[in-house]
Structure formats: structure tokens, C-alpha cells
Amino acid sequence: MATTSENTSFSLPVRSDVGRAFFAAPSTSSAPVIELRGIQKIFGYDDTETIALDKIDLVIGHGEFVAIMGQSGCGKTTLLNLVGLLDRPTAGSYLLNGRDVAKFRASRKARVRNREIGFVFQNFNLIHKLNVLENVALPLTYRRGLNFRHQQRASLLLKTFGLQNREYYMPYQLSGGQTQRVAIARALINKPSIILADEPTGNLDSQNAEIIMDELTRIHHEGNTILMVTHNPDLLSYASRVIHMKDGRIISDVELTENKAYSTATKFVSRRKNLRRRRGIRRTTKRSKR
Amino acid sequence: MILPVSFNLALGSLHAHRTRTLLTTLGVVIGVFIIALILVLSGGLHASIAQQTANLDDDILLIRSAGDSTTGMEAFSPLRVANATVLTERDATAVSEITDVKDVAPMMFLGGTIKNGERAYDNITTVATNYSFPSVLGLEMASGSWFAENEANRQYAILGEKLASALIETNRAMGQTINIKGQDFTVVGIIKTTNQPISLAGVDVDKTAFISLANGLKFTSGTIAIGQIVVRTTDRDVLSDVKKDVVAVLQHNHLDDSEFAVRAAGEVASATAGWLATITLAALIFASISLLVGGIGIMNIMLVSVAERVREIGIRKAVGATKRQILEQFLLEAVLMTLGGGVIGLGLAYAAGYLIALQFSLPLVFDWWIFAIALGVPLSVGLIFGLWPAARAANQDPIVALKQYH
Ligand SMILES: Nc1ncnc2c1ncn2[C@@H]1O[C@H](COP(=O)(O)OP(=O)(O)O)[C@@H](O)[C@H]1O
Ligand SMILES: [Mg+2]
Numbered sequence: 001m002a003t004t005s006e007n008t009s010f011s012l013p014v015r016s017d018v019g020r021a022f023f024a025a026p027s028t029s030s031a032p033v034i035e036l037r038g039i040q041k042i043f044g045y046d047d048t049e050t051i052a053l054d055k056i057d058l059v060i061g062h063g064e065f066v067a068i069m070g071q072s073g074c075g076k077t078t079l080l081n082l083v084g085l086l087d088r089p090t091a092g093s094y095l096l097n098g099r100d101v102a103k104f105r106a107s108r109k110a111r112v113r114n115r116e117i118g119f120v121f122q123n124f125n126l127i128h129k130l131n132v133l134e135n136v137a138l139p140l141t142y143r144r145g146l147n148f149r150h151q152q153r154a155s156l157l158l159k160t161f162g163l164q165n166r167e168y169y170m171p172y173q174l175s176g177g178q179t180q181r182v183a184i185a186r187a188l189i190n191k192p193s194i195i196l197a198d199e200p201t202g203n204l205d206s207q208n209a210e211i212i213m214d215e216l217t218r219i220h221h222e223g224n225t226i227l228m229v230t231h232n233p234d235l236l237s238y239a240s241r242v243i244h245m246k247d248g249r250i251i252s253d254v255e256l257t258e259n260k261a262y263s264t265a266t267k268f269v270s271r272r273k274n275l276r277r278r279r280g281i282r283r284t285t286k287r288s289k290r
Numbered sequence: 291m292i293l294p295v296s297f298n299l300a301l302g303s304l305h306a307h308r309t310r311t312l313l314t315t316l317g318v319v320i321g322v323f324i325i326a327l328i329l330v331l332s333g334g335l336h337a338s339i340a341q342q343t344a345n346l347d348d349d350i351l352l353i354r355s356a357g358d359s360t361t362g363m364e365a366f367s368p369l370r371v372a373n374a375t376v377l378t379e380r381d382a383t384a385v386s387e388i389t390d391v392k393d394v395a396p397m398m399f400l401g402g403t404i405k406n407g408e409r410a411y412d413n414i415t416t417v418a419t420n421y422s423f424p425s426v427l428g429l430e431m432a433s434g435s436w437f438a439e440n441e442a443n444r445q446y447a448i449l450g451e452k453l454a455s456a457l458i459e460t461n462r463a464m465g466q467t468i469n470i471k472g473q474d475f476t477v478v479g480i481i482k483t484t485n486q487p488i489s490l491a492g493v494d495v496d497k498t499a500f501i502s503l504a505n506g507l508k509f510t511s512g513t514i515a516i517g518q519i520v521v522r523t524t525d526r527d528v529l530s531d532v533k534k535d536v537v538a539v540l541q542h543n544h545l546d547d548s549e550f551a552v553r554a555a556g557e558v559a560s561a562t563a564g565w566l567a568t569i570t571l572a573a574l575i576f577a578s579i580s581l582l583v584g585g586i587g588i589m590n591i592m593l594v595s596v597a598e599r600v601r602e603i604g605i606r607k608a609v610g611a612t613k614r615q616i617l618e619q620f621l622l623e624a625v626l627m628t629l630g631g632g633v634i635g636l637g638l639a640y641a642a643g644y645l646i647a648l649q650f651s652l653p654l655v656f657d658w659w660i661f662a663i664a665l666g667v668p669l670s671v672g673l674i675f676g677l678w679p680a681a682r683a684a685n686q687d688p689i690v691a692l693k694q695y696h
Contacts, residue, residue, distance in 0.1 A: 114610020139609040
């Protein structure tokens, strides 16, 4: 990975290029994982009525890495909550892997969350009384099976995150970046159909944010489907598709082929003139550390 | 069921709040302690009473002064034995002359200090009675013998075996001189241990000294105040006839039937059982209040705990915990708390029961049903009072819960 990025470090869409070059490009043509049709979410009624989501149609295929952008209050979190079955739509249909999950009973929804969805939160949301291993194994504990088997699985997974020597740390003993990586491991432990990340780097400095994005990219290239909310345009270059929302609607939905990824990134560079330089520097420092 | 994890978690969170947990559990500890103690001991008491009714003596009548009571049954409370009395030696003599009466033992109850040299025991019951006493009550002698009819004026004393071994050593007691309320007596007999703290004698024979009525008179400046007259009939079939005759004789002597009460031994045993039931009931009410207070305390602590852990609940729901699983986790916590209290209460009850049983020569009961009740009660308390907080936890909206610290 390091050698490849050596060559490309000063061409722009660095991360996506690296990923694509190294891993087989994920297929997006198979049956959709998520299929939202005419989804509406209204909070309150009469005077207090807020239309948080307004007739959203969205299809996400297996292996996509979708980034959602938009101003605060435009409905991103609401959308993620609906997809994650934490909330129910006011109207519309939601198919997860072809099943009309919006109609499921609460306990069955919980089961779907447990087996098919992984959450990553802005504020990490580890349980502070549990150590790293127990936190990662948490989704498995709500299934049949022996505790130590669950923890074995969590332990194996933590190795791929390079966190094997942090297994018995408590959350407060971790850095922000480590904490979020543990949270990502927890989201991944159940081999979910989709990972929902709501501003996963929102509470991190740029260096840690990049570590997290590297981690998500790795997971993406291993074939996982990711739906991520972000405010940071820097992070778009990691995604395979970018959705812009406004007032509860999707106003643009761009598939980032490598060219588009390039152009999108360029667009942002032209907006923020020093981005190119900053990124270059960051890469360099990072590489020299490795 | 997610028991192993919940179990660890519950223990962990209880451990993290040790002081709080301990204080809240106190009500349950006290409640279970009382209930278990009653079971542990009353098992013994009931056994003792049953034994007494079985062995003794459906051919025995007891006569006691009735005092103010209207039913007369209160006269037979073990607490009332030594009360002021209207019965006299004349009554005893009159009763002994009734047909089918085999033996009569009048009993005069005296308190006071018994000394053997330096050793002195206060508040020892001394009973002044006649030569018939051992045969009426079916007592066996460990050594020596009871004073004979013609020995009533000798300074003789007979001791219960436990009193004897406390005062002197048992094997050296015979022939020793002891001092009862300032007068010297020679020990001429020791009664074999009966292990019946509650008996028809109205005293714990094992811890009592016996002297003759003539000697007893010396302590009461000549007034004979008989506390109880024990009557043994020739046969149990004649008991009710004899009872009628006894009542007639006493009415003749006293002109007023409310001054005394006559009961068959069996009735007295059941009266004792009734008295025991009353005490048990009172203790159970106290225990229930204690458990109620303890339960409310636990409910309160659980509510606090749920409020503190809203975000944890949100996380758990997000990763797929069902309502039921959250409910189970919090119920388990409540139940562990109350069960812990139950175990401590049970342990304390056996510790206290052991000491009390030792003191009163009662058997200590170890029975599976005592354990079942002593642990079943706190289990139910935990389930009942833990349910509402647990339901509150289970009904948390994960979105709201996760927003809490945003
Ligand atoms: N529980 C709620 N009750 C009422 N209004 C809500 C609730 N949750 C979200 N909203 C409203 O819905 C809109 C979208 O919110 P959200 O999805 O959180 O936006 P964001 O894009 O910043 O994540 C906002 O106007 C917000 O005020
Ligand atoms: Mg949001």
C-alpha cells in the first residue's frame, strides 16, 4: 500500500486511487441492500410539524460507500435512524435485503439491527463499564452462544484493527481515534449488511479522522456497504457515491467513478485553495511515520 | 436470555455502588432474617410442643388461677405462670380426694438467687411442691431421688440437670449444700434433662430448683400461694368427669368460678401453640413491613440506576437488544440485590437461631423448605419491585437515549 501511494501521493484522489488499485473494485450491480421508496418522516403535528424527510427514494447496492452531505437539520440523522430501524417512517416503504422491514414488530426489528446493521456514532457510544473486548462483542451477546466464543470472535476482529493489545483497556483509556476504531469493530462484528456511520469523524482531529477514514475504506474494500453522514468535504474522496440533501430531500446523487471522484475532489480544491497542499503534507508526514 | 453477560454486568454495577447496594439491601436482610429465624426456631418450638402433647399425657389436668380473664385460656400462657394466685393447699388436698385422681402436685413459684459458695445465679425459679411431682409430670431422676412424703420438713433440694451443672459439677452435686434465697439446702436429687423448655410444669424443669411446700412457706411468711396444680387421673377416659368434679370442688372452695381455670393438658399445649402463633404473626407483620420498605428502596435505587444508564440502554438497543432482554438485565440486577440480602438474612438467622437454640435447648431446623422460603421471598421482592424500573429501562426510546449526551 505504501509503495503504491508513493507514486500517486501528489495526484489528487489519493485514497480512492490507492484503494481501487489494490483491491478489486466492489460490485454495485447486485440486488440492492437498501431500497427506500417515497419515505416521509414528519415530527410533531399542526404548528410544530417538521417534515424531516420528504419523499426520499434511495437505492443502495451491495458494496457501495455512500456519503451523505447537507446542512445541519436537513434530515441526515433521521434518514440513518430509519435505515437503522431505530425509527419508523411516517409514510413510504423500506426494503432491507428485499424484506419490508418497516412493518416488522419491535422485537424482530431488534433482531434485524442485531444481525444486519452496524452503527457508528459521532460520540463513539461505547459502554464505559465494559472493556474493549466486551464492547466489541456486545452485539453478539444478544444472541445464543457462549460468551467466550463471542469474545474470541471479537478478539480476532480487533487484530485486523491492530488493537489486539488494547483488548482489556477500558474506553476511557483510549484515544479518540482508538475509541472510534473500537466502535467500528463493534459495528462490524455481526458482519452487517450495512454500516451506518453518523459523522464518525465529527469528534476527532484531522489526523484521527484520517485514520478512521482509512479504516472505513479498508472495510469498504473488503466488500462492506457503508452509509456515512459527513460534514467534511475532504472525506468525500473516500466514498463511491455522494448524496446531497436539503430540507429533507435528496438534491443530488453522484456516483463517483474514478473520474467523477477526481472531478468532485477538484471542485472542492478549487473552493478551498490550500486543500491540495495540506493533503500532500499530511500524506508525507504519515508515510514517514510508517 | 443473556444471563452470563447480564450476570456479570449486574454484579459489576452492584459492586460499583457497594455502599448504596448494601444500604438498600438492609430492609430485605432484616425481613428475611426475621422470617428465617421464625422458621428455624418455631420449627423447633413446634416440634417441642408436639413432643410434649404426644408424650404427655392426655390424663393430666392443669389448674391455674384465672385472674381477670374471661376465657381462662390466658392463664395458660407461659408468660403468666408465676402470677399472683388464689389457689391454696386446701384446694390441692380437696382435689386429691376426688375419685379417679391418681396424684396431685401443687406448685408454688418462687424467684430468687441460688448460691453455691462463690457462684450465685439470680432469677432462678424455685418451685415448692410435694412428693408427687415427679410421678405426676413423668420426670426421671439422673441421680438421687425426690424427697419422700415424710421428708417435707427436711432442707432438701432437687435440681434440674442444667442448673446442677451450672451451680456445681453434675457428678459432685449430690449431697452438696446450696443456698436458696438465704437458706441452706442439701441436694438430694438431680432430674434427668428433659429438653422441654415449654412444658406443663410451666417452667423449664432443667433449670429449676425444687423444694417442699413446707420449705417454700418459709419464704412467703406462711402464705401459701399456689400458682398451678397439676392433676394426674387414673385414666384418660375419666378426664372430663374428673374435670367437672374438680371445678365443683373449687367452686365450693372459692364461691366464684372466675378465680381459677381448669384445662386438660392437650388444651394447654394447643393454647401454647396459639400463643406461639400470635408471636409468629407479629414477627411476620414486622418482617413484611421490613420487606416492603426494602422493596421500595430497591425500586428507588433501580430507578436511579436506569436514569443513570439511559445512554447505555440506547446503545444496547441500537446493537439489537430487545425490550425483553433489557428488562431481564435490570430485573436480574434487582433480584441479585434482594437475593444477596436474602442469603445474608438467612445466614444471620441461623447464627442467631443457633445461639437461641443453645440457650433454650431447642432443636435447630435445617429443612429445604426453610431455604426455599428464605430465598423465595426476596426473589419475589426483587421481581415485584424491580419490574417497574426494568420496564422503564426496556421502554426507553433508543433515539432519545442516544441523544442524551450529544
Ligand atoms: N424527535 C424529533 N422531534 C421533532 N423534530 C425532530 C426530531 N428529530 C429531528 N427533528 C427535526 O428533523 C429535522 C432533521 O433532523 P436531523 O435528521 O437530526 O438533521 P441532521 O441532518 O442535522 O442530522 C430537524 O429539523 C430536526 O429539528
Ligand atoms: Mg445529525
